[in-house]
Amino acid sequence: MICPGISYSDYYIAEQSVSIEQLISNLSESNIPNGLDRKQFTEILIETLGVQFVYVDDRKNELLRFHQLLQRYFLQYSSTPEEIDVLIYAAGDSIASGHSWAENDSECINIAYSVKHEFKLDNALLFNVAVECASTLIAMRIALSMLRDRSARKVLILSRNFYTNDRRLSLMGKGTLVSDGAGIIELSADKTDCSIIDFVSIEDNRISKFSDFITKSQLVVELGANAIKTLVERNSIKIHEISMIIPQNTTRFAWQRYCKILDIPISKVFLDNISDYGHVGDVDTIRNLTDVWRRGKGFINVGDFVILYTIGTGTTWAAILIQKTENS
Amino acid sequence: MICPGISYSDYYIAEQSVSIEQLISNLSESNIPNGLDRKQFTEILIETLGVQFVYVDDRKNELLRFHQLLQRYFLQYSSTPEEIDVLIYAAGDSIASGHSWAENDSECINIAYSVKHEFKLDNALLFNVAVECASTLIAMRIALSMLRDRSARKVLILSRNFYTNDRRLSLMGKGTLVSDGAGIIELSADKTDCSIIDFVSIEDNRISKFSDFITKSQLVVELGANAIKTLVERNSIKIHEISMIIPQNTTRFAWQRYCKILDIPISKVFLDNISDYGHVGDVDTIRNLTDVWRRGKGFINVGDFVILYTIGTGTTWAAILIQKTENS
Incomplete structure (x- = not known):
């Protein structure tokens, strides 16, 4: 019987920090809850979440982040590129970091396609799953069926958050502080711990x-x-x-x-x-x-x-x- | 043995037409191929593709289009809502037609969630798959594994194209004319033709x-x-x-x-x-x-x-x- 499991995971968090004071001072008035001034809002966020800084990255670095994570994955771990039958890009938006309908000379890097090419994942079926912050878990659910019906030996999931780039704000819903980062997780049909x-x-x-x-x-x-x-x-x-x-x-x-x-x-x-x-x-x-x-x-x-x-x-x-x- | 197949499909194409002459006359200069004037470009498109009109819809109508397709589906066909174990929204962008990070009073309709609610698809796992114009076929591939490993009896795929809304242009890559529309397709674990x-x-x-x-x-x-x-x-x-x-x-x-x-x-x-x-x-x-x-x-x-x-x-x-x- 096939008993799929998680066989590898790793992540990267952005290195450039912005203090919460600085973040709040740059927000537009509509992002400050009614009845609070900026100082009070800052204090509440720091006290309730304990978050002192958010960390921001540039979406231009996305491919580099996955490059580093995948290099370490193939160095440290026993997977071979040809075993990866499915590559899922778990992202809240389009598969491309550029604009695929752009003119000839503009940049267009399709992250998952570039990763597949660079690391020679020649057998990997590739697709993008988007369910906002549940994307990685839903990707794992899809992977599970592909491992169980024996159409995949290994599934690699790429996950990333460039919230500050996409929405230019590290504050979600007036009460959640958000940093940027990337992660990879491998699911295997067998031999997992x-x-x-x-x-x-x-x-x-x-x-x-x-x-x-x-x-x-x-x-x-x-x-x-x-x-x-x-x-x-x-x-x-x-x-x-x-x-x-x-x-x-x-x-x-x-x-x-x-x-x-x-x-x-x-x-x-x-x-x-x-x-x-x-x-x-x-x-x-x-x-x-x-x-x-x-x-x-x-x-x-x-x-x-x-x-x-x-x-x-x-x-x-x-x-x-x-x-x-x-x-x- | 499970032998999954296609059990139902239906579609809707936008009704409001724009003639190719009108479309080309409204394009910016950069969308006209070098060495051609607008009249020549119009003639080439009509001659090579045979397309006289493109049809455009407003993305605000998206839920209505799926509503009509699903009403007909449940009326004409023997599926019951509880049999649908997976609902895949095959779309080139976010699952929401509104902005989920918008302020309190602004509109935010998450199409697939609204469809699931309205038609009481209570058992349906829901996710968005985005591989541009291959999304529907990739969704079918994912469905296949979920039918084969018996985690789904029926999978319903929602597909839509609101190209003219998203990119304000019915001309893709200077040579493909695009209309708006929506489609649904059901895959079943058995009893298909x-x-x-x-x-x-x-x-x-x-x-x-x-x-x-x-x-x-x-x-x-x-x-x-x-x-x-x-x-x-x-x-x-x-x-x-x-x-x-x-x-x-x-x-x-x-x-x-x-x-x-x-x-x-x-x-x-x-x-x-x-x-x-x-x-x-x-x-x-x-x-x-x-x-x-x-x-x-x-x-x-x-x-x-x-x-x-x-x-x-x-x-x-x-x-x-x-x-x-x-x-x-």
Whole structure:
């Protein structure tokens, strides 16, 4: 029987920093919540999220970031280019960083196509999946079917967040601080030290844009907790048997509400990464999983059940149940 | 054994027409090929493509177009909403027609989420696949794995082209006339009258934007013919056993070159739809397949092998081999 799992992951976070003070001082008035001045808003963000800086990159560097991640992947890890049967670019927008309808002489770099060419991934079927910040997890769901029906041996997912470039703002929905970065994750049909057991998603159009996350925050939490409950129950596991929930780095406070509904202590939620760089779009999934894995034995042990959890505006709540099967 | 196939398809083409004369007279100078005046360019386009009008729609109507297509689908066809386990939005850009990062009071309609809600597709996993004009065919490839590994009973693909809205131009790469429209296609795990046998794609970053299709047209044709050859050969079929190739409605002349390489008569290529509305993005795949199917017995018979062929800028050449198995 095929038992697909996660076999490799790595990430990069932008290096150029902007302090929260500086970020807030450059915002237009409409981005400042009513009833607060800039100083108060700055203080609230720093106190609640613990984020002191956001990190910004130029989208022109995107190919370079993937180049570095893939070089290390092929150097450190035993995968060969010809084993990669599927290459998924998990991105919130078009597959091209240039404009494919541009004139002759203008730049047009199609990131995933360039990666495929440079690293000779000759067998790789390539496509772009876009479900906002849930793109990586949905790409993993698609990969799962391609591994299970034996049409792929290995699937490589490229994820990136150039939020500051695309939208010229590191503040999402007036309460989430965003940094830029890139990540890669490999799923294999076998020989992994982490099995993917099941996937659940819920979609609901009542939360259709960022501002809804604030005005209807209780609904957001309830639907998310339902996705996690469904995932656990249909696999005949008790919620207390879950060793860790790995969320995205958006808000810390919502997890007090999730934990109340789920009846688990907040110590089971991996929230250590919020304060460092804040939210890095759907790269969060790869970054947090990688950091949990790197802490190794003691933090995460053989047999442990872990849930990867994300929300993509639209809105999709998605959760994957994985199990640590071997020490790497 | 699971033998997935195509079980339903339908499409809509915009109704508001713009004559080619009018279109060309409104273009900026940079869109007119060097050495031609507007009158000459108009004449060349009409003579070579046979397209007299392009048809434009407003993206605000997108939800209405899918509403009409899905109403007819549920009325005419035996599918029930709960059988649809996957809903794929095959689109060249974001899943939202509004801006998900917009302020409180601005409009934001996430098309696929709204369709899922309105038609109570409660079991449907939803995601957006974007590979330019190959999106529909790649979505079919993804659906195939989800049907084969039994994680979906039915997959519904939504495809749309609002080219004139997005890019304010009905002329692509100085030689392809584009209309707006929408299409839906259903794939089922069984009980279809058309089996999907195999899929082949080739990706190459030497053709990275529209203008490359003109400057490197021979390479485009050679790579595409290779994809078709590979598909046929690895299924132990001779190219002469293929009853029909269903391409997109881009260029008629290229098919003389394809046919020379493939050694088949041009009568085997379904080119009847180019003159009507020109190219409707990746809706072409659905439109042309639907039109071939509707012509029925005599035009397409039980046992016939058919190839669906598309190109998505980036560039991906994709081909699916299907076989008519029953008279509907």
